[in-house]
Amino acid sequence: MEHIFFKPEEPVLRLLDQRYLPEREEWFEARNLEDVIYSLQEMVVRGAPAIGITAAYGCCLLLKEVEAYADWQEKLLKGLNLLKAARPTAVNLTWAVDFMSKKWEEKKELSASELYGLWVQEALALHRLDIEINRKMGSWGAKLLEDGDVVMTHCNAGSLATGGFGTALGVIRAAIEAGKKITVIANETRPFLQGARLTAYELQKDNIEVIVACDNACGFLMQRGKVSKVIVGADRITSKGDVANKIGTYSVAVLAKKHNIPFYVAAPLYTIDPYTVKGEDIPIEERKQEEVTHIQGKRITPAGVKVFNYAFDVTPAELVSGIITEEGVFSYPYDFSFLKNR
Ligand code: MRU
DSSP states (O other): OOOEEEETTTTEEEEEOTTSTTTOOOEEEEOSHHHHHHHHHTTSSOSHHHHHHHHHHHHHHHHHHHTTSTTHHHHHHHHHHHHHTSOSSOHHHHHHHHHHHHHHHHTTTOOHHHHHHHHHHHHHHHHHHHHHHHHHHHHHHHTTOOTTOEEEEOSOOSGGGSSSSOSHHHHHHHHHHTTOOOEEEEEOOTTTTIIIIIIHHHHHHTTOOEEEEOGGGHHHHHHTTOOSEEEEOOSEEETTOOEEEETTHHHHHHHHHHTTOOEEEEOOGGGEETTOOSGGGSOOOBOOTHHHHEETTEEOSOTTOOOOOBOEEEEOGGGOSEEEETTEEEOSSOOOGGGGGO
């Protein structure tokens, strides 16, 4: 499912607006930095790799916006820093902006229009590469699944969260392509409902059997033997394998441990942050209260009540049975410090 399109000649970035799925397929058009930051913060587009790809195209839009100014280089630098700060947890955002910045640093002599040509090619290549990586991850991960497995997932780590195919859902897709029958339990994932809305939407579109469950049904379903394995994605993984992912993931991991259910994380190597060692050092995004106090514009809590709206949590490495990457499946104890040399 293609949900991110960049047209360099206009230029415009067209994003399938995930706020309105599954009711309607509406497209959001980003034409400048402000639109891109809005699309990230309001979650028109979300999911760590998709955030990174959007940011790479966002760099191109920003460059077009400032190229006519005499001080375009200063304006560009300022804009890149704003873009990087749009969401704090998914390391892919910083990674993508740093990647584009490095390409610029290597060719500082380029004019703005020459740099635009280079950046467009780099952003398109990054997008294509992400899909290839997901396919590779899928073929490694598919070996861990057996015919008849019922796989629980949390949030949406599918096509909609990546350049295409997905990380956790990519593993499931690859197992199905290999002829295995797999059923997916999609935890609804309050408050943005990535599971109920997005995971269910894209799996149903692909005719993959999906059952949506309330987040708080997880323990019961595991206790009753209804879950064979868990696979989730990640927003950032530390060098020792602590995993930041959508709020609720940690609870699923603890319950999986209690019930002896394998708990896997599928993520590309660029989601691993080898410079952060401990999970507690990962910045956790706190989002607006209305996401919790309201459902579809209707208040569900007493007015004025305080709420927690942490968007992510951290699952300690020892609860993770394996980390599926494009270069193979890593197992505990993890040490990703080798990525510093890449
Ligand atoms: O707030 P979101 O929807 O951007 O959070 C997304 C997740 O937590 C995903 O599980 C994660 O990014 C993995 S995506 C392949």
